[in-house]
Amino acid sequence: MAPLTRRSLLQQMAIGGGIVSVSGCIAPTIPGLSNGKGIPKPFTHDAYKASYVPDGRWAVEGHDGGRTKYTGSTLPHGDVGVAWLRRPGTDPHGTTPPIVGPNRVYIGYTESATDADNPDAYLAGFNANTGDQQLEKHLDTGRTVGLALAGDRLLAVTRSPNYDQATLTALTQNGAIQWTDTLPDVTGSPAVINGTCYLATRDEENAVYAYSLDGTQQWRTSIDGECYTATCADRDGVYVGLTDGGIAALDATTGEQQWSKQIATPVECCPDIQGTPTVADGRLYVPGLAGELVAADTANGTVLWRTTIGDEDDGNAIPSPAVTADTAYVQTYHGGLVAIDIADGSIRWRSAEEGDNQPPAVGDGGVVVPQNDSVVAYETSDTQAWTIKITVPDIGMAGYVMDTEVALAHGMCYVGVADGRLYAIGTRE
Numbered sequence: 001m002a003p004l005t006r007r008s009l010l011q012q013m014a015i016g017g018g019i020v021s022v023s024g025c026i027a028p029t030i031p032g033l034s035n036g037k038g039i040p041k042p043f044t045h046d047a048y049k050a051s052y053v054p055d056g057r058w059a060v061e062g063h064d065g066g067r068t069k070y071t072g073s074t075l076p077h078g079d080v081g082v083a084w085l086r087r088p089g090t091d092p093h094g095t096t097p098p099i100v101g102p103n104r105v106y107i108g109y110t111e112s113a114t115d116a117d118n119p120d121a122y123l124a125g126f127n128a129n130t131g132d133q134q135l136e137k138h139l140d141t142g143r144t145v146g147l148a149l150a151g152d153r154l155l156a157v158t159r160s161p162n163y164d165q166a167t168l169t170a171l172t173q174n175g176a177i178q179w180t181d182t183l184p185d186v187t188g189s190p191a192v193i194n195g196t197c198y199l200a201t202r203d204e205e206n207a208v209y210a211y212s213l214d215g216t217q218q219w220r221t222s223i224d225g226e227c228y229t230a231t232c233a234d235r236d237g238v239y240v241g242l243t244d245g246g247i248a249a250l251d252a253t254t255g256e257q258q259w260s261k262q263i264a265t266p267v268e269c270c271p272d273i274q275g276t277p278t279v280a281d282g283r284l285y286v287p288g289l290a291g292e293l294v295a296a297d298t299a300n301g302t303v304l305w306r307t308t309i310g311d312e313d314d315g316n317a318i319p320s321p322a323v324t325a326d327t328a329y330v331q332t333y334h335g336g337l338v339a340i341d342i343a344d345g346s347i348r349w350r351s352a353e354e355g356d357n358q359p360p361a362v363g364d365g366g367v368v369v370p371q372n373d374s375v376v377a378y379e380t381s382d383t384q385a386w387t388i389k390i391t392v393p394d395i396g397m398a399g400y401v402m403d404t405e406v407a408l409a410h411g412m413c414y415v416g417v418a419d420g421r422l423y424a425i426g427t428r429e
Contacts, residue, residue: 044131045082047429048080048426049130051411052412054102057149058100059149060191061096062320069323071361074363076412076427079427081388083131086133092110096144097405098416104127105127106135107416108147119142122136123136140158142167144156146230153170153172153178154172155197157169166185166199167180168181170215179214184203188229191232191238193233200229200230206227208240218255227241231276232277236251237250238250245288246262247273247286261301263284263296263303264294272290273289274317275320283298287320291332292306293309293345309340309347327341327342328340331360335355337351337360337378361407366385370390375404
């Protein structure tokens with residue numbers, strides 16, 4: 001789930017957009033955007049599709065069940081720009097991060113044109129190469145939470161208008177509903193690994209659920225503590241962050257609790273872990289509100305190192321990190337992008353630019369991060385490779401945060417914005 005930040009909430013829908021490429025090309029004007037307002041009309045810039053390759057996948061929020069945000073997909077490089085821009089529905093908001101399958105990009109979104117107290121949750125699918133919309137599916141009355149791809153199935157999680165119940169829906173990739181199940185309100189999007197979907201619930205019913213892809217509930221385990229983050233999982237365990245800075249670790253097959261330990265440094269004001277932890281190669285990487293990233297052994301929760309990367313007094317949470325075979329990348333609101341050696345927790349480099357509170361995404365050749373009103377790609381150093389302008393207006397209070405999330409697949413960079421915009425960024429011919 002997205003961490004809480006100081007960024008202002010939005011009072012009304014507004015869209016602005018411009019495109020900047022550091023390669024020196026002149027940016028095209030995007031149709032349908034006028035003085036920062038309006039819904040973009042179908043927009044295609046065919047010259048920037050040259051980097052598209054047939055194979056690609058970003059199956060869950062965070063790429064995989066471990067939420068590593070790391071893929072072998074090549075980052076667009078050279079003369080980079082927007083290949084296409086879409087926005088589904090009539091007045092979408094509360095959009096989920098994009099997920100990407102072999103042929104399509106999917107987002108979930110919310111519409112509330114006639115009754116703000118009873119919005120409608122939708123699923124939209126777009127051709128990953130051309131941006132043509134190929135799927136529009138009404139899911140439920142309520143709000144979208146997250147999506148995942150599992151084999152040939154789409155999994156969608158929605159929550160009821162009053163946040164007291166959630167629904168897990170399995171669909172074919174053409175939108176035919178296979179099964180649904182209801183459970184208490186959830187903490188975030190599903191994690192899927194080895195054919196099993198994991199979700200955590202919150203409030204009065206703090207628990208972790210495991211579902212088979214046929215809709216069978218494999219197990220449910222109550223948690224001694226208040227669940228706050230979405231789950232992450234590897235083949236052995238399922239892990240969820242708690243409001244007191246603890247982590248609860250469960251056996252992935254049986255649901256039996258393996259351990260529960262305080263990992264993040266407690267901070268009195270707020271939940272201490274607001275970014276979903278990342279698990280990779282037997283280690284958990286836990287972002288703490290006290291401006292730190294903590295590495296812990298998945299076997300028993302032993303803390304391996306603890307690195308301060310931000311100022312705990314700035315009031316901004318550390319989002320979920322991206323983790324490769326040797327480096328953890330963490331975005332900070334005031335301290336930019338930080339690269340950490342996972343062997344010992346030492347800081348390798350830090351970008352000069354201020355960051356944001358959204359997670360990075362790492363591919364072959366670099367790392368991409370939302371930063372203020374742009375999406376910025378770095379080489380595997382503090383050297384910027386390119387910047388794309390994604391204007392995010394700040395016009396007061398509203399019921400959601402204008403988040404920006406990135407997925408990498410097909411040699412493209414897919415950028416989702418909470419007001420429903422979906423960008424595909426590629427390399428020019």
